[in-house]
Structure formats: C-alpha cells, structure tokens
Amino acid sequence: MIAAVILIALIVALAYCAAPVLAWTVGFAAWLAALQFVFHCQVSAAVWAVFAVVAAVLNIVPLRRAVFTGPVFGVFKKITPAMSQTEQEAINAGTVWWDRDLFSGKPDYNRLLSFPDPKLTAEEQAFIDGPTEQLCGMIDDWKITHELKDLPPEVWQFIKDHGFLGMIVKKKYGGLEFSNYAHAKVVTKIATRGGTAAVSVMVPNSLGPGELLQHYGTEAQKDYYLPRLAKGLEVPCFALTSPYAGSDAGAIPDFGVVCRGSYTHPRTGEHFENVLGVRVSWEKRWITLAPVATILGLAFKMYDPDHLLGDKEEIGITCALVPTEHVGVEIGRRHFPGGSAFMNGPTWGKDVFIPLEWIIGGREYAGQGWRMLVECLSVGRCISLPAMSVACGKLTTWTTGAYARIRDQFGLPIGKFEGVDEAMARIGGYTYQMEASQDLALTGLDNGEKPSVLSAILKYHNTERMRKTLNDAMDVHGGKAVVLGPRNYLARGYQAIPIGITVEGANILTRSMIIYGQGAIRCHPYVLREMKAAMANDGAEFDKAITGHINFVISNFVRSLWLGLTCSRFAASPKGGVTATYYKRVTRLSSAFALLSDMAMFSLGGSLKFREKLSARLGDMLSGLYIATASLKRFERDGAPKEDIAVMSWAVENALYDVQVAMDGFLANLPSRGLAWLLRCVIFPWGLTLKPASDRTGTKVARAMMEPGSTRDRLTRGMYIPQEESDAVGVLGHALNAILATEPVEQKLRKLARDGKFKTITARERLAEALQTGLINQEEFDAVTRARKLKRDVIMVDDFDKKLEQHDDKLLQRLIF
The missing domain is CATH 2.40.110.10 (Butyryl-CoA Dehydrogenase, subunit A, domain 2)
Known part of the structure; x- marks a missing residue:
C-alpha cells in the first residue's frame, strides 16, 4: 500500500513538474529498486527487462525515432492540413509574448510584473497637455456630424500644422516619433471629445502609407x-x-x-x-x-x-x-x-x-504586400480601435457616474437603485479591463514586440466592451440619451458602434477564426515546431517537438486535476493579500486551457480549423486569461490602491468567470463525448465553482463612479474634460460638485416640507420662503439655486423648430417649477 502511494506521488510530482524523460526513467528505476530491496517485494526479471526496453526506446534517440516518433511523423505529415501562403504569412507575422505564457499552463508572474510600466516622455506629455488639449477644445461634435459633416477647415489645418498626422514618423523626417503608448493616449483623448477627429488622426498613424514606408520603403x-x-x-x-x-x-x-x-x-x-x-x-x-x-x-x-x-x-x-x-x-x-x-x-x-x-519598397518588394500588411496590422490593431474603445469607456464612466448621482427619482439618486448600479458596475469594470489590456500590449509594442495574437484579442474584446458600456450608459441616461442634439454626448458614439465592430476584420470572424486559429499555432510551445518540421520533412526536429509535446500534455493533465481538486489553494502566487487567490486561479485555468487546447487538436485534428464555435470558445479562454492578468498588472502598476480593490476584483473575477463559461460551453459541444466527460472530471471535479463578481462588489464600483475620488480619477485619467458650464459634458462636473455641496440643505428642505412648515407649493417657491423665514441663509439659497439650475441643464434635452433645423440653446429661460 505504501509503495503504491509512493508510486502515485512520484508520477504526480514528475508530471506536475513536466520532468524530462531521463528523470522519469531514473524515478521509475528508483521505485522498482525500492520495491525490491526496501519493501522486499519480488520484482521479476521480466519486469526489469520490460522497463529496460521501454527506457531504451524513450532515451536512445535513434531507437525512439525508429520505433515511435518516426511512424508518428509519417502519419502527422499526412493529416496536417496544408496552409496557403497567406495563412503562413499571417502566422509568421508578429511575435508571441505574454500570450505564450498563458498557453504554457504555467504563467511566469514575476515576468509579468517585471514588464516596465508604460510612461510618457516629457515631450509626449507636453503634446497631450498642449496641442491635444487645444484640439479637443476646438471640436464641436454636433456641428461636425450634423451640420458640416466634416471637420472644420481650421481643425484640419491645426491637425496638419501640429504634426498629428506624423506621430509615428521618425524625427529625422520631421515627425514626432512618439511611442506606441503616446500614440494611443493621444487618440484616446481626442476620441473622448469627438470620433470624427479621432479617426482622422488615427488612420494616417495606423495601417497606411506612413507605417509601410518606414518599414519597407x-x-x-x-x-x-x-x-x-x-x-x-x-x-x-x-x-x-x-x-x-x-x-x-x-x-x-x-x-x-x-x-x-x-x-x-x-x-x-x-x-x-x-x-x-x-x-x-x-x-x-x-x-x-x-x-x-x-x-x-x-x-x-x-x-x-x-x-x-x-x-x-x-x-x-x-x-x-x-x-x-x-x-x-x-x-x-x-x-x-x-x-x-x-x-x-x-x-x-x-x-x-x-x-x-x-x-512600396521598390521592385524587390513586389509580391510581399500581404506579409507587409499583416505585420503592420498586428501593431495597428493594438492601438487605434482599442484606444477609441478605451475612450468610450472613460467617457461613459465619467458622464454616467456623474449623471446617476445628479439625476434623482423617487427621492434618490438613480445610481443608488440596484438595477442601475448593476449597469454602472459593468461600465466601470469594462473600462478598467479595456485600458489594462491595451496598456499591457502597448508595453510589449514599445519594447520591440509585435504581438499579433494579443492585437486580435484587443481589437475584438475592446470594441465589444465599447458596445456594452455604451448600451449600459444609454440605459442609465434614459430619455436624456434618446434625443439627438448638442446636449447628447452618447448618441453619436452609440450610432458609430458598428464601425469599430466591423473594420480591421469583422468581430465575428476575429473571434471565431483569428484569435485561437492564429494563437494555437503561434503561442503553443510545440505545435508550430511540429508543423514546420513536417513541412521541412525534418524527422529529428519533429522527434524533439513531439516528445516535448507529449510531456506537456501529461503535465497539464495532472496539473489540471491537482489544481481542480485543491481549488488551486496550493498554487504559487507572486503577491499576498487580495490578489493572491486570483493569481492562483489564473494558474489553474491556464493549465486547463492548455489541456483543452491539446485535446481539441488531438480529437479533431485539421477539422478544428472549421469548427469555428469551438475555436471561438478556446479563443475566449485565452482572452479571458489575458484580460485577467492585464487587470492584475494594472492594479500593481497603480500601486495596489485599496480604493481600487473593488473595480480590480470586478474586472478579474468576471474575466475568469468568462473563461469558465467558455470551458463549460466547449466541453458541452466537443464531439467526442467520452473525452469531454473525462476532461470535465479532471478540470471541474467539484463542478463550476467560479462565480462572477458579487452584487456587493458591483455596488462599490458604482458608488466610486458617482463620487469624486481617486478611483473615479484613475478610471477616467487621460480623457478631455471641458470646464465650461455651457458644455454638455463640462456642466456635469460642476453640477456634481454643486449637488454634493448642497445635499445637506436639500435634505433640510425636504424635512421641513414633510413637517408641514411651508405654505407654498413648488420647489422654487419653498426655497424662496425658506430664505424669507430665516430657515436658510443667503449663501445657502444661492448655492441651492445654482445647483438646481445646473441639475436642470444636465437633465434637459434639445429641442428644435418643426423642421429640425433651428436649435434652441436657451432652455434655462423656460423655468416653470
């Protein structure tokens, strides 16, 4: 019995650590020797002979190739689907980076946390604080989209004169030569003010002649x-x-x-x-x-x-x-x-x-266009549309948080109703995820990486989260967001959602074909090596790759079972405290994802390429792991502030829950039902134990969005915030501060009304009566009057003449109540 336990422990330890073949050989030899000489069990010569033969086959490379990997190589070459030239070029484009760690089943968190934090240079910060701020101040999005249907000539000229079209061009050619991080932050800030201007600046600095010329011209x-x-x-x-x-x-x-x-x-x-x-x-x-x-x-x-x-x-x-x-x-x-x-x-x-x-590049680059495009696209996809999505998150977080605190119904700010705070938590949580995910990818870009798989993840998931945050913001704003006009700061973004969803590769195809289809080959430690060996007819390289691959599968099988049985309690974490559990869960799900990925390729072979629903779910697993780790990285980058624990927890818990949902859906639809049953027992021995963020956590996120504070500031940093009270967005900040400042007086007035202290009827009349009777002083009267006027301007929507041509911007003159 003890010998059996030792054998099981030996197998688990060797598999968990992904020990090489020689270590397995020595371990089993030691166990057989202990069985015979320590536990005095008779081990026959036949058993030793079988062990010796197996050990020789596994450890002597020429023999292993002749008996095992050679025949497997022959079958592999026949069943491996051929790749077109465009597919090969797409797979070869860019680099793998943190995504490879997530595919490994054993993410190196010390490596993650050692990645340098992206920072703006003094020159870049000055450009954002100067020309970018000035450009945002020149943008009237309603006038641009409704009246001119173009940027005004002076805005176009400002963009050209200040180098916005040459942010990526090197200084020796007269460009700004900004980092990818700075490029993204410029686009983000502009996009919080107007999508038309942001796209006009974004495109020349993304996939286009400028980038292609610098690389290949x-x-x-x-x-x-x-x-x-x-x-x-x-x-x-x-x-x-x-x-x-x-x-x-x-x-x-x-x-x-x-x-x-x-x-x-x-x-x-x-x-x-x-x-x-x-x-x-x-x-x-x-x-x-x-x-x-x-x-x-x-x-x-x-x-x-x-x-x-x-x-x-x-x-x-x-x-x-x-x-x-x-x-x-x-x-x-x-x-x-x-x-x-x-x-x-x-x-x-x-x-x-x-x-x-x-x-481009002259005669020698004829026919190289697809490679050029996919290499550049892997960079552009990390910047442009993800930056606009981040901008949407910041704008909806800032405006919805303020509006939900200013607007009241049934005597309460609408943000304190649980149905509303649920939607607000999604806005804040998705905003945190979007910026964290992009900032981590930008770190890779600015350190020489071209993460093509991560760029596809960003393009899909950021634009989808943009769609969700805008939908929720529209719901919270209600009628305020329905009526078009200068006061509606959400509708144009809402109408433009299909642009981001569609361009640079439709989201449906990005999710179902690109993320995992490219990621499985590029990020997997062994698959690409095996495929290249097959294409080159290199049996020796295939032998190394396939033996490593088999060891990889065995290791992830055992790791997934152990981590599932123990709920990852004994997994390592680089940090203590609130985030420790999250790192451990990522390790567990990463091992499970690596195992599912291999089992999908094993059971479906080349047909996995056409099983787009299964491929999409595998892509969702990789994406969720990336978003969770990016959120953890952001939390540490910000100094692990206690105020941000709720929004970080919401972001990580929901990302990991999404991974679990994808795994459950994958196992429910894997054609090999026996294999699916076995994998479910290994990965989820106690069932689906992960839950999305709690209602309590979501409420904390919503409350942080409604009150001026460090969490709200960090969620919205880098956006353009106009200061004019006449501006539809600018007035929100003034109104929020005024409402919070006068809340004690308003509560006092409501109590006086309940106690029957007023003879008058309307709120305006009662405020004046309170001043006349000495219940409030002049300073309080003035503050409440101003707060109510600002609140009305926040709530009011636009109206026009019957032909919808002449807009009336003097709504405050119609005060009745």
Missing part, C-alpha cells in the same frame, strides 16, 4: 514622402478592402499586370516612355480619408504573364503608392458612416499605368 520614397506626411502636406489613405473582399483581404480581386508603358508624373509634369511598370485596375470601398487623400496606398494582386520580371507569373499581393492626381485615379465620393462624419469613400481606376518604382 526605399530611401527615395522615405526621403520624399515621410517629411510631407509629417508636415501634413500629404493626406494618406490605404486602399485594401473591396466590395468582394472585406475581412478576407487576401481575396481582393484588384489586379495589376506587368508591362511597358508611358506616363506623365503628376507632380513634376515629366513624361516617361517605354517604362517597365504595372497596369492596375481596382475598385475599393470603405477607405478612410480616400475622398481627401493626396497619396493612395494601393494593394493589388500582381501578375507577370510575359515574364518581364522573371519566371514567376503570379507575383502576389503588392502595395504601391500612387498620387491621387495621377491620371486614372478616381476619388472624391463619400460613404456616410453612422454616427460620424470622418472622410470615408470609394476609389477606383481601370488600366492605370504606374512605374515599378511606385511599389
């Missing part, structure tokens, strides 16, 4: 275009998507054929004859800044049927820079994105001849 292209982009002399756009290829950008039908031709340079007027170039035809849609662009980044498929460049006929996707005044380039028409007025429209051209030197 020829020196001549850089020297000419980058200074002009930095100074705003060029307005760029990038034409990728078409009516026939939206999310599937690799399927663009636009094409160019290599040939000789003539052209006149649109900038210099110089004419060229018999030039080697490409005759391109394209039809593009949904291209931001296309109607006003001066330089068109164009993606097309390039062909060389006459072999003018070499033996290859199908060159591949190619990116070129084409001045929009070039003969045959058509721009100028617009699309009308809902809730916004940024310039977006189609561009097209038929048989437009361009020289090879207009290809």
Whole structure:
C-alpha cells in the first residue's frame, strides 16, 4: 500500500513538474529498486527487462525515432492540413509574448510584473497637455456630424500644422516619433471629445502609407514622402478592402499586370516612355480619408504573364503608392458612416499605368504586400480601435457616474437603485479591463514586440466592451440619451458602434477564426515546431517537438486535476493579500486551457480549423486569461490602491468567470463525448465553482463612479474634460460638485416640507420662503439655486423648430417649477 502511494506521488510530482524523460526513467528505476530491496517485494526479471526496453526506446534517440516518433511523423505529415501562403504569412507575422505564457499552463508572474510600466516622455506629455488639449477644445461634435459633416477647415489645418498626422514618423523626417503608448493616449483623448477627429488622426498613424514606408520603403520614397506626411502636406489613405473582399483581404480581386508603358508624373509634369511598370485596375470601398487623400496606398494582386520580371507569373499581393492626381485615379465620393462624419469613400481606376518604382519598397518588394500588411496590422490593431474603445469607456464612466448621482427619482439618486448600479458596475469594470489590456500590449509594442495574437484579442474584446458600456450608459441616461442634439454626448458614439465592430476584420470572424486559429499555432510551445518540421520533412526536429509535446500534455493533465481538486489553494502566487487567490486561479485555468487546447487538436485534428464555435470558445479562454492578468498588472502598476480593490476584483473575477463559461460551453459541444466527460472530471471535479463578481462588489464600483475620488480619477485619467458650464459634458462636473455641496440643505428642505412648515407649493417657491423665514441663509439659497439650475441643464434635452433645423440653446429661460 505504501509503495503504491509512493508510486502515485512520484508520477504526480514528475508530471506536475513536466520532468524530462531521463528523470522519469531514473524515478521509475528508483521505485522498482525500492520495491525490491526496501519493501522486499519480488520484482521479476521480466519486469526489469520490460522497463529496460521501454527506457531504451524513450532515451536512445535513434531507437525512439525508429520505433515511435518516426511512424508518428509519417502519419502527422499526412493529416496536417496544408496552409496557403497567406495563412503562413499571417502566422509568421508578429511575435508571441505574454500570450505564450498563458498557453504554457504555467504563467511566469514575476515576468509579468517585471514588464516596465508604460510612461510618457516629457515631450509626449507636453503634446497631450498642449496641442491635444487645444484640439479637443476646438471640436464641436454636433456641428461636425450634423451640420458640416466634416471637420472644420481650421481643425484640419491645426491637425496638419501640429504634426498629428506624423506621430509615428521618425524625427529625422520631421515627425514626432512618439511611442506606441503616446500614440494611443493621444487618440484616446481626442476620441473622448469627438470620433470624427479621432479617426482622422488615427488612420494616417495606423495601417497606411506612413507605417509601410518606414518599414519597407526605399530611401527615395522615405526621403520624399515621410517629411510631407509629417508636415501634413500629404493626406494618406490605404486602399485594401473591396466590395468582394472585406475581412478576407487576401481575396481582393484588384489586379495589376506587368508591362511597358508611358506616363506623365503628376507632380513634376515629366513624361516617361517605354517604362517597365504595372497596369492596375481596382475598385475599393470603405477607405478612410480616400475622398481627401493626396497619396493612395494601393494593394493589388500582381501578375507577370510575359515574364518581364522573371519566371514567376503570379507575383502576389503588392502595395504601391500612387498620387491621387495621377491620371486614372478616381476619388472624391463619400460613404456616410453612422454616427460620424470622418472622410470615408470609394476609389477606383481601370488600366492605370504606374512605374515599378511606385511599389512600396521598390521592385524587390513586389509580391510581399500581404506579409507587409499583416505585420503592420498586428501593431495597428493594438492601438487605434482599442484606444477609441478605451475612450468610450472613460467617457461613459465619467458622464454616467456623474449623471446617476445628479439625476434623482423617487427621492434618490438613480445610481443608488440596484438595477442601475448593476449597469454602472459593468461600465466601470469594462473600462478598467479595456485600458489594462491595451496598456499591457502597448508595453510589449514599445519594447520591440509585435504581438499579433494579443492585437486580435484587443481589437475584438475592446470594441465589444465599447458596445456594452455604451448600451449600459444609454440605459442609465434614459430619455436624456434618446434625443439627438448638442446636449447628447452618447448618441453619436452609440450610432458609430458598428464601425469599430466591423473594420480591421469583422468581430465575428476575429473571434471565431483569428484569435485561437492564429494563437494555437503561434503561442503553443510545440505545435508550430511540429508543423514546420513536417513541412521541412525534418524527422529529428519533429522527434524533439513531439516528445516535448507529449510531456506537456501529461503535465497539464495532472496539473489540471491537482489544481481542480485543491481549488488551486496550493498554487504559487507572486503577491499576498487580495490578489493572491486570483493569481492562483489564473494558474489553474491556464493549465486547463492548455489541456483543452491539446485535446481539441488531438480529437479533431485539421477539422478544428472549421469548427469555428469551438475555436471561438478556446479563443475566449485565452482572452479571458489575458484580460485577467492585464487587470492584475494594472492594479500593481497603480500601486495596489485599496480604493481600487473593488473595480480590480470586478474586472478579474468576471474575466475568469468568462473563461469558465467558455470551458463549460466547449466541453458541452466537443464531439467526442467520452473525452469531454473525462476532461470535465479532471478540470471541474467539484463542478463550476467560479462565480462572477458579487452584487456587493458591483455596488462599490458604482458608488466610486458617482463620487469624486481617486478611483473615479484613475478610471477616467487621460480623457478631455471641458470646464465650461455651457458644455454638455463640462456642466456635469460642476453640477456634481454643486449637488454634493448642497445635499445637506436639500435634505433640510425636504424635512421641513414633510413637517408641514411651508405654505407654498413648488420647489422654487419653498426655497424662496425658506430664505424669507430665516430657515436658510443667503449663501445657502444661492448655492441651492445654482445647483438646481445646473441639475436642470444636465437633465434637459434639445429641442428644435418643426423642421429640425433651428436649435434652441436657451432652455434655462423656460423655468416653470
């Protein structure tokens, strides 16, 4: 009995620690020896012989390859699905970073906590406090979206003159050369004031000619275009998507054929004859800044049927820079994105001849366009749309928190009703998650990483949380958010939700195909090595990878069972206190996720690629683990403030609960029901034990949003807060402070009314009566009068003439009650 217990303990210890084959061999040899010489049990020669044979097969590499891994390699090569060139380039794009730790089953939290905190330089902070603040002050979003349907000329000029279009351009070319963190914070601040301006600034600094030029352009292209982009002399756009290829950008039908031709340079007027170039035809849609662009980044498929460049006929996707005044380039028409007025429209051209030197990077980069695009997209996806989502969270947190405290019903601020505070907790919690997730990814970007998997997680989950926070904010504001007008600071963002959900890859496809589809191959410690070995027919490398993979699976099986049985109580944590339990839960769920991932690939093989619902749930697991650890990292970065424990707990607990929900859904739908039953017993031996954040925690989050304080300040730091009482957002701060300051007087007045001390009827009359009878003094009267006027301005909505043309901005003159 003791020997059996020792054997079980030995197996658990070796598996839990992912011990190498040699350690297993020595351990079993020691156990057999102890069995025979310590416990005096007879171990036959046959048992020793079998052990010796197995040990030899496992430890002698040539023998192992001949008997085991070689045959497995043959089967693996047959069943591994072939990857297209675009798939290979997408998988090879970018780098893996903290996401690899989450895939390992054993996240290194010391590594996580050692990542440097992102910071702004003095120059970057000055730009945010100066030109960015000034730009926000110039933005009237209602005028832009309703009346002008464009940025005013002076705003466009300010953006160009102050280098907003060249934030990513290096200083040697006249750009600002900001960090990715600074870039994101500039976009965030602008987006809290107006989406049109934010998109107009965002796009030239995201996926577009500027970034592609810096990475791949020829020196001549850089020297000419980058200074002009930095100074705003060029307005760029990038034409990728078409009516026939939206999310599937690799399927663009636009094409160019290599040939000789003539052209006149649109900038210099110089004419060229018999030039080697490409005759391109394209039809593009949904291209931001296309109607006003001066330089068109164009993606097309390039062909060389006459072999003018070499033996290859199908060159591949190619990116070129084409001045929009070039003969045959058509721009100028617009699309009308809902809730916004940024310039977006189609561009097209038929048989437009361009020289090879207009290809980004020159002739040698012909056919390299897809690789260029996916590498740059992995960076842009971490910044632009996630930053706008963070801005939405900050705006809804700041405005909804204030509104819910100012607005009252049934004698109570509406934020103190539990149904309302539940929605508010989601707003605050999601805002915390969104910024934490983006800031961690930006840390990687600014330290040389290009986290392509994390960028997909950010793009999907931040824009989805943007949708949820806006929905909740609209519900809390009620009628205030229904009526369009200058006073409605939520409606345009609400109308614009589909933009973020759709662009840079539709969210449905990002969740179901990209996050896990790319992550499983890139982040898994062994899968990509196995696939590369199969493609290279490298049996030796496959042997190393598959033996490590098997050990990995065994380890995560045992770890998942142990951590599940013990509810992760004995797992290590880098911190004590309130966060210790969360780190331990992440370890448990990370091991379970790694096991489920391997079992999915084992049981479904290549068909997992087409099981999008299962793939989506696996992606949800990885995403939830990332969001939870990013939230923990943020808490430590902020100095682990006690005031933020509630919002941090809400963010982490709900992220981990989402992981559990995804695991439960995955096991409920895994085709192999026997395997699903076994995995459920291993991972959830006590059932689904994780719960979302409690109502009590949510109430703490909501209350922190309604009161001026450090938690509210940290949740909304970096947003633009106008100071004018005449501003729809600015008045909220003044009204909140006035309401809180006069609350004791208002309570006194309500008590006097209940006690029958007033002869008058209306609130205005009773306030005046209280002053006349000496129940309150003049200072209190003035403060209450001002607070009530501010409160009314917060609550009131806009009205117009019958044709909805003339807005009345003098609502306060109609005071009746």
